[in-house]
Amino acid sequence: MTQYAHQPVFLTGDEFSIPTFSLLSPEGEPYSEGDAPTLEKDHARRIYHAMLATRILDERMLAAQRQGRLSFYMQCTGEEAAVVGATAALDDADMVMAQYREQGALMYRGFSIDEFMNQLFGNELDYGKGRQMPIHYGSRKLHYMTISSPLATQIPQATGYAYGQKMAGDGHCTLTFFGEGAASEGDFHAALNMASVHQVPVIFFCRNNGYAISTPAVEQFAADGIAPRAFGYHMHVIRVDGNDILAVYEATRQAREIAVERNQPVLIEAMTYRLAAHSSSDDPSGYRSKNEEEAWRVKDPLLRMQKWLLAKGWWSEDEEANEQESLRREVLDTMKRAEKRSPPPLESLISDVYADVTPALQQQFDHLKQHIRRYPEAYPRGAKSLDLSVSTDADSQGGE
Amino acid sequence: MPTMNMLQAINNALDIAMAEDEKVICFGEDVGIFGGVFRATSHLQEKYGKARCFNTPLVEQGIIGFANGLAAQGSVPVAEIQFADYIFPAFDQIVNETAKFRYRSGDLFNVGGLTIRTPYGGGIAGGLYHSQSPEAYFTHTPGLKVVVPRNPYQAKGLLLASIRDPDPVLFLEPKRLYRAAVGEVPEDDYQLPIGEAEIIKEGSDITLVGWGAQMEVIGKAVELAEEQGINCEVIDLRSLLPWDADTVAESVLKTGRLVVSHEAPLTGGFAGEIAATIQSRCFLYLESPIARVTGLDTPFPLVLEKEYLPDHLKIFEAIRESVNF
Numbered sequence: 001m002t003q004y005a006h007q008p009v010f011l012t013g014d015e016f017s018i019p020t021f022s023l024l025s026p027e028g029e030p031y032s033e034g035d036a037p038t039l040e041k042d043h044a045r046r047i048y049h050a051m052l053a054t055r056i057l058d059e060r061m062l063a064a065q066r067q068g069r070l071s072f073y074m075q076c077t078g079e080e081a082a083v084v085g086a087t088a089a090l091d092d093a094d095m096v097m098a099q100y101r102e103q104g105a106l107m108y109r110g111f112s113i114d115e116f117m118n119q120l121f122g123n124e125l126d127y128g129k130g131r132q133m134p135i136h137y138g139s140r141k142l143h144y145m146t147i148s149s150p151l152a153t154q155i156p157q158a159t160g161y162a163y164g165q166k167m168a169g170d171g172h173c174t175l176t177f178f179g180e181g182a183a184s185e186g187d188f189h190a191a192l193n194m195a196s197v198h199q200v201p202v203i204f205f206c207r208n209n210g211y212a213i214s215t216p217a218v219e220q221f222a223a224d225g226i227a228p229r230a231f232g233y234h235m236h237v238i239r240v241d242g243n244d245i246l247a248v249y250e251a252t253r254q255a256r257e258i259a260v261e262r263n264q265p266v267l268i269e270a271m272t273y274r275l276a277a278h279s280s281s282d283d284p285s286g287y288r289s290k291n292e293e294e295a296w297r298v299k300d301p302l303l304r305m306q307k308w309l310l311a312k313g314w315w316s317e318d319e320e321a322n323e324q325e326s327l328r329r330e331v332l333d334t335m336k337r338a339e340k341r342s343p344p345p346l347e348s349l350i351s352d353v354y355a356d357v358t359p360a361l362q363q364q365f366d367h368l369k370q371h372i373r374r375y376p377e378a379y380p381r382g383a384k385s386l387d388l389s390v391s392t393d394a395d396s397q398g399g400e
Numbered sequence: 401m402p403t404m405n406m407l408q409a410i411n412n413a414l415d416i417a418m419a420e421d422e423k424v425i426c427f428g429e430d431v432g433i434f435g436g437v438f439r440a441t442s443h444l445q446e447k448y449g450k451a452r453c454f455n456t457p458l459v460e461q462g463i464i465g466f467a468n469g470l471a472a473q474g475s476v477p478v479a480e481i482q483f484a485d486y487i488f489p490a491f492d493q494i495v496n497e498t499a500k501f502r503y504r505s506g507d508l509f510n511v512g513g514l515t516i517r518t519p520y521g522g523g524i525a526g527g528l529y530h531s532q533s534p535e536a537y538f539t540h541t542p543g544l545k546v547v548v549p550r551n552p553y554q555a556k557g558l559l560l561a562s563i564r565d566p567d568p569v570l571f572l573e574p575k576r577l578y579r580a581a582v583g584e585v586p587e588d589d590y591q592l593p594i595g596e597a598e599i600i601k602e603g604s605d606i607t608l609v610g611w612g613a614q615m616e617v618i619g620k621a622v623e624l625a626e627e628q629g630i631n632c633e634v635i636d637l638r639s640l641l642p643w644d645a646d647t648v649a650e651s652v653l654k655t656g657r658l659v660v661s662h663e664a665p666l667t668g669g670f671a672g673e674i675a676a677t678i679q680s681r682c683f684l685y686l687e688s689p690i691a692r693v694t695g696l697d698t699p700f701p702l703v704l705e706k707e708y709l710p711d712h713l714k715i716f717e718a719i720r721e722s723v724n725f
C-alpha cells in the first residue's frame with residue numbers, strides 16, 4: 001500500500017540493524033539467554049569429527065603443496081563451524097552448491113579421504129577425470145554439486161535446482177555457499193530476486209570471512225554486510241556468528257523449515273574470518289596484519305566447539321589426541337596412494353564434451369594419438385595409456 | 401637498457417601512462433594496495449592515490465560497465481579482469497556496449513579511452529578456468545581492437561599504444577610468460593603500432609604465424625625445422641583485430657606455405673580467419689594446404705594439458721607435413 005509523505009524522506013537502511021545470533025561464548029559456554037541447543041550427542045560428535053578432519057586435511061595438504069607434491073590448495077581454516085554447522089542442519093539428501101572453500105560440507109557427508117585425494121591429485125579415480133584444479137570436488141552420491149571456478153555462478157543455479165525440487169515435491173531444499181566477495185556478482189542479485197519471486201526452497205549461505213583475496217570487506221560493500229540485501233528482495237534473513245557451531249546449526253535448521261515447509265528462500269550471513277591465506281598461491285602479509293589474524297585465532301571455531309563438548313562430557317582429551325593422530329596418519333597414507341596412481345586415460349581428453357564424441361573431435365584425437373606415438377617421451381602421461389607396440393590404422397588416419 | 405620481465409614492463413607502462421595523464425585510472429579486483437594477483441599494478445596506488453588506482457567489488461560486469469561510463473565521460477580507464485576466463489560475466493558490456501558505443505551514437509559518444517587488460521592462456525596447470533584463450537569471441541566483434549604482446553618489450557610498447565589508442569582495446573597478456581619472459585626494455589616512453597604484424601625472422605620455405613605465448617613455442621619448432629634445413633619465416637601478428645593480412649600474404653606469396661598456431665580450440669578459432677583470407681589472396685601461390693596447429697575442440701584440461709597444447713613438436717610436424725606435401 002502506498003504511503004505518502006509530504007516532506008522528502010530519504011532512507012539509507014541505517015534504520016535497521018541486524019543482530020548477530022550467537023549461542024556459545026568464545027570460551028565455549030552457552031549463553032544463558034539462548035535456548036538450549038537441540039543437538040544430540042552423536043550428532044554433535046559427527047559434526048566435530050568433520051570439523052577436525054577438515055582442519056587436519058587442510059594442514060597436511062598445505063604442507064604437501066609447500067613440498068611441491070600438490071600444485072594448489074585452499075583451506076577452510078577458521079570457517080569450519082559455518083560450513084559444517086550449516087550442512088549438519090540439512091537433510092543429507094538436500095543439495096549443496098558450494099563455492100570452493102567448503103570441503104567441511106563434504107567431510108560431514110562422508111566423502112572419504114581417498115576421494116579427496118583422488119581429486120587433489122587428479123588421478124584416474126578422480127570423479128572429475130583430472131580436468132579441474134585441486135579442490136574442485138563433486139559427488140552425485142552425496143548431493144554435492146561439482147565446483148566451478150567462475151564465482152557466484154552456482155547461486156542462481158541453486159535457485160533453479162531448488163525450484164525443481166519444489167516441483168518434484170520431494171521435501172528437499174538446496175543450500176548454496178558463497179563468499180561476501182562473490183555476493184557482489186550480478187549472479188547473486190539475480191538469484192535472490194528469482195528465488196523470492198518464484199517462492200523457492202533455497203538457502204543462500206554467505207560466508208562473510210572479511211576478505212576476497214586481498215580486498216577487505218570495507219572495499220567490497222558500503223552497507224552493513226550482505227544481510228540487509230534480503231530486505232530489497234523481501235526475503236527472510238538471519239545473521240549468525242559463523243564461529244559458533246550451535247548458532248550456525250540452529251539458524252540453518254530453522255531456515256530449512258522456512259524453505260521446505262513454506263517454500264520460501266532464506267539468506268544467512270555467517271560472520272567469520274578466513275584464518276588462512278586465500279589459497280596456497282597467496283601471501284596475506286601483503287594486505288593484513290598478524291595482529292588482526294591473532295585476534296581471530298582466539299575465536300577459533302574448532303576450539304570453541306571442543307570446549308563445549310569437553311564441558312558436556314561428550315569428548316575427552318584422550319579421544320582428541322587419538323583422533324588427531326589417526327586422522328594425520330590416514331591423510332598421509334592415502335596421499336601416498338593417490339600420488340602413485342596413474343593419470344586419467346588419454347580418452348578423457350575428449351569424453352564428456354558432448355554426450356557422444358563428435359566425428360571432428362574423434363579425428364583430432366586420432367591425429368593426437370598418432371603424434372604421441374611418434375614422441376612418447378614428450379608426453380609421458382598421454383603415452384602411458386597408449387599401447388605403443390601397436391599402431392592401429394585408425395590412429396594414423398591423421399586429421400588437420 | 402634495463403632488463404624487465406613482462407609484469408615489470410606492464411607495470412612500467414601503466415606508471416608512465418598515469419604520470420603523463422591524470423585521466424588514466426586503473427582498477428579491478430585486488431588491483432589496489434596488493435597490486436593485483438600477478439602484481440601488474442604494484443605501487444601504483446602508493447604513487448597515484450586511491451582515487452586513481454583502486455580495488456573494485458568483485459563484479460566483472462560492473463567493472464566494465466563502470467569503465468564504459470568512465471570512458472564515455474572522457475577519462476582513460478585501464479580495467480583489469482583478473483583472468484581472461486572471468487571476462488565472460490562482462491561479455492555483454494564489452495561486445496554490446498564497448499564495441500558499439502561510437503557506432504550507435506553516430507560518434508556523439510565513444511569509449512575509445514578504454515583499455516581492458518587480462519591474463520590469458522595455458523601452460524600453468526590452471527585447468528578449465530585459468531587457461532582459456534578467448535580471443536576469437538572478441539575478434540568477431542567490430543568496434544574492438546584486440547592486442548596480444550609476446551615479450552616484455554612488446555608488452556610495454558603495445559600497452560602504451562593501447563591506452564592512447566582512440567578505440568577501445570582488449571589487451572590479452574600471456575600469463576605463462578609474466579615472469580618467464582625477461583628482456584631488455586627501454587626506460588623511456590615508446591609505442592609500438594597496433595594493427596601491424598612483426599616479421600621476427602625472415603625465411604624462404606614456409607611462413608609461421610602466431611601471437612602471444614605461442615610465439616615462444618613457434619620459435620622452438622623453427623629451431624627443429626632449421627636443423628632439418630627448412631628455412632622458416634616467422635610472423636608475430638601482435639594485433640588480431642585489426643590484423644595485418646598484408647604482411648602475412650606477402651610472406652606467403654614468397655614461401656608458398658603457411659602454418660598458423662593458437663592455443664584456443666580449432667573450430668571457430670582465429671586461425672580459420674587467417675587461413676581463409678590467405679587462401680583467397682595467395683591461392684595460386686600455395687604449395688600445400690594451410691595448416692592450423694591448435695588446442696582441441698574441448699574445454700581446457702588439467703592433467704593432460706601437455707597433450708592438449710599445441711607445442712613445438714606438433715608445430716614441427718605440421719611444418720614437415722607442409723614441406724613434404
Ligand SMILES: Cc1ncc(C[n+]2csc(CCOP(=O)(O)OP(=O)(O)O)c2C)c(N)n1
Nearest residue numbers: 101149150151179180181182211212213486
Ligand atoms: C567470476 C570470477 N571472477 C574472479 C575470480 C577470481 N577469484 C577467485 S576467488 C576470488 C575471491 C573470492 O572471495 P569471496 O567470495 O569473498 O570468498 P573467499 O575466498 O573469501 O572464501 C576471486 C576474485 C573468479 N574465480 N571468478
